[in-house]
Amino acid sequence: MNWTQEKNTLTKNFEFKDFVSAIDFVNKIAKEAEALNHHPDILIHGYKNVKITLSTHDQDKVTKKDFELAKRIDKLITI
Numbered sequence: 001m002n003w004t005q006e007k008n009t010l011t012k013n014f015e016f017k018d019f020v021s022a023i024d025f026v027n028k029i030a031k032e033a034e035a036l037n038h039h040p041d042i043l044i045h046g047y048k049n050v051k052i053t054l055s056t057h058d059q060d061k062v063t064k065k066d067f068e069l070a071k072r073i074d075k076l077i078t079i
Helices: 020-034 064-076
Strands: 004-006 010-013 041-045 051-053
Touching: 010 064, 020 051, 020 064, 041 064, 051 064
Parallel strands: none
Antiparallel strands: 004 010, 010 051, 041 051
């Protein structure tokens, strides 16, 4: 899974070949997040890098929701 857990978050950085690929990935994440009604913080940086931060804000900790969304995000890389 290769996500980093720190305090109340799970984070992972993804690097793509170009900006358009990074944006396509973000759009795929948006669909998964909506399906779970659980929305990550997304940072696009360095034009082709995407940092995802997951946390269940109303519980101020990492929960099953975060691990489920992380698993779904990881599967998007192989699509």
